[in-house]
Amino acid sequence: MDRRDFLRVAGLASASFVTESWPSRAYATRREAPRYVVLVLLSGGHDAVYTTDPKTKSELAPGLDFTSAESIVEKGGLRIGPHLAGIADYASRISFLNGVQVATANHDTGITQYARLKTNASPRMPSILDLIGADRDGQPVPAVYLGTSHRSLYTPSFFGGTDQIYFAGNDLLEVGDTTTPEEQRVMAKALAEHARSEKARGLSSSAKGTVRHLAEAGAWFQRLSETPAFKKTRHSDDYATQALGEDLDRTAWLIEHDLTPCVFVEAAPLSWDTHVNNTPRQAHITQLFVRHFTRLLDTLRAKKNRHGPLLDNTLFLVGSDLGRFPQLNDMLGKDHLPQTSFLTIGRGVGGGRVFGATGQQMEGLPISLSTGRHPKKGGTVPVLDDIGASLLHLAGLEPERFGYNGRRLSFLFDT
């Protein structure tokens, strides 16, 4: 029985629309592919020197902001900056990739690119999670976006929630939480019927898209009616902390109940865009993020669903739209740098390794595409597109067919 047969047998009437007009993956069943992919955006730009790429005074050019040697945590093969120290217990499962070029010092462009893991991306392009989630194994929607505030995240397959500060949280997930299973079934039925009737109407690609998305929304409500409701936990009186805590709780809920293969979390309320008072603000928000992120990892480590242990089946990529300039400005802040770094953990990540290299000015240096280390000779500087291409490859998709011309970083994921 192949995957399509499985879907039919499973009786997912509406889900069958979902898979019909989108060719399946070349090697969707490869064992190493994670069942769940979570992409986390530290909106505004985290500071690499305090997180993934700590450097002491002697390692940097004069005048640049550095990390004190005693604040650096060395554990599990990683050299961890002080703001990320709270994640040290997971060090042996984490990898860092430093010096990734994003070719922009502009947040709008950076966020558009980050969601696609592709430089010079257009907001009209599907996100990388939309692509990975398009051909899925029974989950109702390709991807769920949480805490979004930026319009370039409104992708052609967008489904999810908004930032609770600017949008007061009244998004489809929050409003959906207030519905009963019976009400959910009413919506599921209506949307599935529309998908069927629209399918009869349409020939154009946009009509196919409409059919697909109606079916996905209908399937979502159907699955919701069969799933224990999401329960909010009170984490803090501070709205930004509460919002982040809730979004990460919801991530665990989505994975546990197999509601989507992909989750995008924009940790927007915290804002890493620290043009003023960089160090204390970066410390505060990154540590806050780490506290909730490790709680999420703990939750996933402790739980399993019918597909296996949750953390073992999930791949996390955590990064930013751009990075911070290595020198403090007059307001003790840091401006923009067209370079970022990534933290990866979970399925496909070897862990305990630092890839990429930066120089005395924190500038990205060439690396070997096979080892991820700075070679004595040759090499090439990693670009955001390389991460995108590598992730698609891991997920069993041929990157070129989706406009990715990045190189495969064979060291990044264990495939």
Add this chain to the structure above:
Amino acid sequence: MRTRSISALLALTVLGGCEGCEEAPPPAVVERPPDPRVQRLFWMTTGSTADEDVARWSEKIANGADITTLADQLSRDPRFGSKVLPRLLFAPYLEPASYFAVPFGFVLSQTEPDRAGRSVYYLREPCEAKDAEAVAPWWNLSRKIRVCPDAHRPDKWTLTHEEQDYRADIPLACDSKIGSPELERASVCGCGPNLIRCARDYAQYSELRAALQDEVVKTTAHVFEHDLPIETLFTGETTFRTRDAELLDRRRRIGREQRVDAQPLLAELDRWPRAGKWAPRSSSVEGQHAGLLTAPQLLHLVPDRRQRQRIFYEVLWCKSGEGFGATTERVLEVVHSGNLAFEHDSWKRLASMEFCTGCHARMDYGFQFFLGYSDSRASLHYTATAARSGRGPLYQADIDDKRGEGPLTPAGFAELAVAQPEFDRCMATRIVEHVLADAAEPHHFEEVTRVVEQTHSFQRALAAALKMSLASKPAPPPSEDTTEVSAALRVMLKEHCIECHYEDTYLDPSRSLGKPFDFRPEQLPRALLLRMADQVAFDKMPKAPNTMTHAERRRFVELLVQHLFDAGDARSQARDYFLGARRGDAVQGIDQAFGIVEEVAHREADVRWGPLERTTFAPSWTYTPSFAAVTALHALRACQAAKKSGEALEACVRDATAPHRFIRGPLR
């Protein structure tokens, strides 16, 4: 009145001859299906189902009336100005809550009433009733309430630099977010005279915030309905303000004048119509206002001046805030210290630097016109002493693209900005993108731009776009052309690309970011061709003034796909991505969709939405899983409000979410 088809009436004549019947059965009414063009015209222009009007016009058109008469009529319908146009022009900037313009920290709390029934209002911590001060609050000047002293402070208007560790050279005011308990370093400011900076509670706070959004919507509606020149929206002192919006304007004046007693300015506010009126705003110097650009919803939506300027250029010139091509090497080379905007005149260096000039010439010279309005975190009123005097230049593409000079005031900026061809083109674009959706071709934009240039009228622009939509021809089917690829591609590259792409040799992705690679060689690298397909398929290339019709774009991408991918799965999957992109049909704006759902359900839904859909412009309004789910949830609540249950509820939700009601596009 409902329409009946002729065939149905004939059938009734036959069935009606019933001898011996005591009473003839009531004639069955068979409705003529509404003309879909008429239906879409109404949905698109009124944001309403307008069932009866649709039926009446469908009948008229079936009887020979010219549908363009309807297009003309609807192009003057005020509902377009109030329900549709504001979203087309300001979408991303209408919905987000303006936490800077109405600081969240200035909401009062109230203690439980004591034995004497007295309660005390406070900002930070409650105080003893005996310590509270009696104040006549702005919301009811005739009845004093008791307020903790630290929540009052009527004579404290500014913060010293010692009282806040914020940016050094910006005036700091108590009416701002940093003067509020939310961002204060110590308790320094209070609610001010008559508690003018504060809201009584969160309900009142929400009303004030909504008033800012209302100012944008109602001003747009007024300009449209009265067919005022489009430029009026962004120039001059006048806007349409509800009583709450007027209060907020007076609040800014009180701040500007640092009044200890606000009462004289508030006393006759009751005479201001609650629903609002078209009236000038207060100002202290000539040129302080620039239409909606100086309305707080736009002016103070984002904190810093560059971000503010970015909003202005997107609204006025459809110039997005994108910036691509910066390299770490270059940024390290050119930036030595600090945020150059705030270091004397060093912003000028940034505005002329390679890579930076494409955004910063426009933004940084632009914000010199607005220096009287501080960073939104630091002050909410105009400070004449912070403004620059004299005249300044305005740039468009970069430092080599100067567009004129004007007085360094918001009005000076606006007069220059609306005189640029990009302004006319942008206003036309917003209308065309809505009316023709994905069927919009370069000539549609050009023709409506000409109408805007000549008439300065939204109504005329809308009429022109609607008529084009009625006349547009179906797009040709996807090309199955198997012409020799390289020759055909070469022709298209020459026509659309080589003009810019002739200098830099493509090396590899890490060394070629953002460069206009040379497309002239006979052999081009595969990685470059892939990027080319991606950029053209998703409208990133070619850049203006070069344009492509949909058919040309499709053919270009088809040729590239054929060249890059072997027939079979690979090509099929690539074609699906590059030419389909998982986009659903174009749909109405989310608020129009909510309106349509409620009309079908005959009840309003009690849901206050905050969906991401509201932050996008018309080209992104497509059927997404989110759109389908949000409209379904809205329909559920509206149908329940109409007391529907069981099968009736199912039917109501199904009817209210029928996709044909939302799909937008050509009217042919």
